[in-house]
Amino acid sequence: MNKYGKVAVVMGGTSAEREVSLMSGKGVLEALLARGVDAHAFDPATKPLDALKTEGFDRAFLILHGPFGEDGTLQGALEVMGIPYTGCGVLASALGMDKLRSKLIWQALGLPIPAFEILTESSDFTAIEQKLGLPLFVKPACEGSSIGVSKVKNTGELASAFKEAYKYDKIVIAEQFIGGGEYTAAVLGEQVLSFVKIEPATEFYDYEAKYIRDDTVYRCPAGLSAQLNEQIAGYVKQAFWALGGKGWARIDFLMDEAGKPYLLEANTAPGMTSHSLFPMAAREAGLSYEDLVLQVLNSTLE
Ligand SMILES: Nc1ncnc2c1ncn2[C@@H]1O[C@H](COP(=O)(O)OP(=O)(O)O)[C@@H](O)[C@H]1O
Numbered sequence: 217m218n219k220y221g222k223v224a225v226v227m228g229g230t231s232a233e234r235e236v237s238l239m240s241g242k243g244v245l246e247a248l249l250a251r252g253v254d255a256h257a258f259d260p261a262t263k264p265l266d267a268l269k270t271e272g273f274d275r276a277f278l279i280l281h282g283p284f285g286e287d288g289t290l291q292g293a294l295e296v297m298g299i300p301y302t303g304c305g306v307l308a309s310a311l312g313m314d315k316l317r318s319k320l321i322w323q324a325l326g327l328p329i330p331a332f333e334i335l336t337e338s339s340d341f342t343a344i345e346q347k348l349g350l351p352l353f354v355k356p357a358c359e360g361s362s363i364g365v366s367k368v369k370n371t372g373e374l375a376s377a378f379k380e381a382y383k384y385d386k387i388v389i390a391e392q393f394i395g396g397g398e399y400t401a402a403v404l405g406e407q408v409l410s411f412v413k414i415e416p417a418t419e420f421y422d423y424e425a426k427y428i429r430d431d432t433v434y435r436c437p438a439g440l441s442a443q444l445n446e447q448i449a450g451y452v453k454q455a456f457w458a459l460g461g462k463g464w465a466r467i468d469f470l471m472d473e474a475g476k477p478y479l480l481e482a483n484t485a486p487g488m489t490s491h492s493l494f495p496m497a498a499r500e501a502g503l504s505y506e507d508l509v510l511q512v513l514n515s516t517l518e
């Protein structure tokens with residue numbers, strides 16, 4: 217496995233998702249070591265990034281979530297340093313982090329997305345509740361892990377949901393509720409893997425359902441018809457391409473009660489814990505966790 221040289225598994229970092237990243241990173245590191253790669257943990261919270269150069273690393277496997285890891289800034293620094301890294305580049309990472317900009321791009325291509333409105337302090341909240349209908353979802357444009365996300369069920373609650381989301385980002389979106397099921401599509405290189413259906417026991421797939429409770433049900437394959445699978449895989453490929461995606465990403469989507477799909481968001485730094493969705497989809501495609509990690513690393517050789 218010398219073709220990879222010395223590999224840094226960049227994990228941890230300073231974002232709110234540090235702990236999740238450390239869990240994912242541990243899995244990735246163990247998988248690379250098991251396949252004979254000269255891999256080492258590298259936590260940018262504990263040393264400056266230029267240690268990647270001084271310590272002689274040849275490439276980086278990025279498994280950081282959130283700001284300074286998933287949003288294009290780290291990718292830009294690595295470009296400048298001349299260190300090849302896994303996954304999406306500067307543009308796709310920055311766009312994927314920003315739900316508003318990814319929506320605008322997908323919308324321009326005619327891809328299906330839930331109706332939405334940008335909220336500001338001076339928005340007419342009553343009019344927006346009427347326009348999008350209740351329930352509706354409110355979320356910060358640039359966050360993750362369902363932080364700052366609320367489901368507004370009753371008239372007059374939109375303003376307080378806006379205030380909650382506004383704590384996390386100055387750009388806040390209100391979105392039409394799509395209630396026929398939640399899914400994710402794992403994109404690996406040119407391939408869209410089997411969808412995973414997510415069935416949270418909670419009101420929606422919130423932080424607790426993602427990381428704390430163990431009663432969220434995941435189904436892979438997701439049980440959609442062959443025709444829908446094909447149609448949605450087409451949307452997912454276009455959505456990934458439109459952001460400038462490379463290597464891997466997860467594109468989440470929702471279905472309405474009539475069986476019509478809507479793209480929800482892109483995640484350019486997929487979780488890689490033992491319970492994460494990407495390894496689940498890979499397994500269904502006959503790829504072990506270790507195969508998957510190696511295939512992602514291979515994208516740095518291109
Ligand atoms: N328009 C919507 N309709 C139905 N559920 C939604 C909608 N938007 C968000 N949700 C729920 O909220 C969760 C978090 O929202 P999401 O946009 O994925 O933000 P995050 O980046 O924090 O994961 C989703 O996984 C889903 O369960």
Ligand SMILES: [Mg+2]
Nearest residue numbers: 361362468481
């Ligand atoms: Mg999400």
